[in-house]
Amino acid sequence: EQFKVSLYNKKFIEENMRAAITDNQFLMYLQPKYNIPDSAIIGAEALVRWIDPERGIIPPNEFIPVFEQNGFVVKIDEYIWECAAKCIRHWINEGLPPIPISVNVSRVHLSDSGFVNKLEALIKKYNIPRELLELEITESIENVNINEMIQLAKDSGFRLLMDDFGSGYSSLNTLKSTPFDVLKIDRSFFSSSMESSRGQKIISHTIAMSKDIGLELIAEGVETKEQAEFLSDCGCNSAQGYFYSSPVPVDMFDKLLKNSVLVKTE
Numbered sequence: 001e002q003f004k005v006s007l008y009n010k011k012f013i014e015e016n017m018r019a020a021i022t023d024n025q026f027l028m029y030l031q032p033k034y035n036i037p038d039s040a041i042i043g044a045e046a047l048v049r050w051i052d053p054e055r056g057i058i059p060p061n062e063f064i065p066v067f068e069q070n071g072f073v074v075k076i077d078e079y080i081w082e083c084a085a086k087c088i089r090h091w092i093n094e095g096l097p098p099i100p101i102s103v104n105v106s107r108v109h110l111s112d113s114g115f116v117n118k119l120e121a122l123i124k125k126y127n128i129p130r131e132l133l134e135l136e137i138t139e140s141i142e143n144v145n146i147n148e149m150i151q152l153a154k155d156s157g158f159r160l161l162m163d164d165f166g167s168g169y170s171s172l173n174t175l176k177s178t179p180f181d182v183l184k185i186d187r188s189f190f191s192s193s194m195e196s197s198r199g200q201k202i203i204s205h206t207i208a209m210s211k212d213i214g215l216e217l218i219a220e221g222v223e224t225k226e227q228a229e230f231l232s233d234c235g236c237n238s239a240q241g242y243f244y245s246s247p248v249p250v251d252m253f254d255k256l257l258k259n260s261v262l263v264k265t266e
């Protein structure tokens with residue numbers, strides 16, 4: 001993936017990003033999270049999409065890295081957080097079971113405490129339970145300041161998901177005293193290790209250990225039935241991935257959610 005030639009150069013992105021936000025070219029897509037045993041929807045992850053009128057959908061891997069460099073990611077994140085809060089309010093109004101939406105929090109946010117106030121303001125504005133707006137944060141190099149910000153979000157009562165667990169800098173050592181509630185098992189770690197019996201043991205023991213120390217788990221990037229069944233056999237009952245659904249626009253997600261409710265009450 002990292003060798004893919006970028007179709008949208010930095011110049012195009014930086015010249016068009018501001019107009020794109022005022023023209024509503026950024027949309028929130030939702031990818032459902034499922035309970036493996038009964039295939040019911042238990043939550044969603046909010047993922048940004050840039051819909052350019054001429055070029056079509058520009059994937060986040062093309063523009064998020066540029067936005068992280070120039071700081072614009074702060075604007076995009078806040079925009080998506082607001083879409084998510086609005087969506088939760090919409091489900092409550094529609095009488096749908098309000099399920100949590102997890103939003104991505106860029107590391108750029110973690111350099112000042114202001115982001116928690118912004119989240120607080122959204123909770124008030126849309127009058128939604130704060131447990132429903134979950135935060136996905138990627139662990140990076142140990143940093144006292146960043147850890148303080150993460151702790152601040154935790155102390156304010158937000159549920160925290162450790163994104164991409166098992167890749168990069170997130171290590172077993174960070175679990176000793178982590179403020180995170182949920183580990184999101186990274187898709188790369190998962191798909192490549194599933195092949196060997198050693199890889200399977202690493203996954204199953206990671207799941208067992210995490211549960212033993214009181215952490216919740218979800219696996220991302222689940223693409224096959226076998227993977228879902230294996231996870232469930234190991235005690236991880238939550239999954240997100242193409243096997244179930246790719247990220248979809250909100251109106252399509254509402255349909256999935258309504259069907260999921262019907263299946264559950266049948």
Ligand code: C2E
Nearest residue numbers: 047048060061064077080104105106221222223241242243
């Ligand atoms: P992420 O947070 O790890 O999000 C999961 C990515 O995995 C999403 O890619 C999703 O579409 C993809 N995915 C889901 N199921 C599968 C599967 O079964 N197989 C495979 N191979 N991939 C799957 P997406 O939407 O292209 O986003 C890429 C990354 O861009 C995200 O990775 C996240 O780091 C970033 N991103 C997306 N939206 C936002 C946002 O609103 N704010 C920030 N700061 N970053 C965002």
Ligand code: CA
Nearest residue numbers: 045104136163
């Ligand atoms: Ca994420």
Ligand code: CA
Nearest residue numbers: 163164184220
């Ligand atoms: Ca992830």
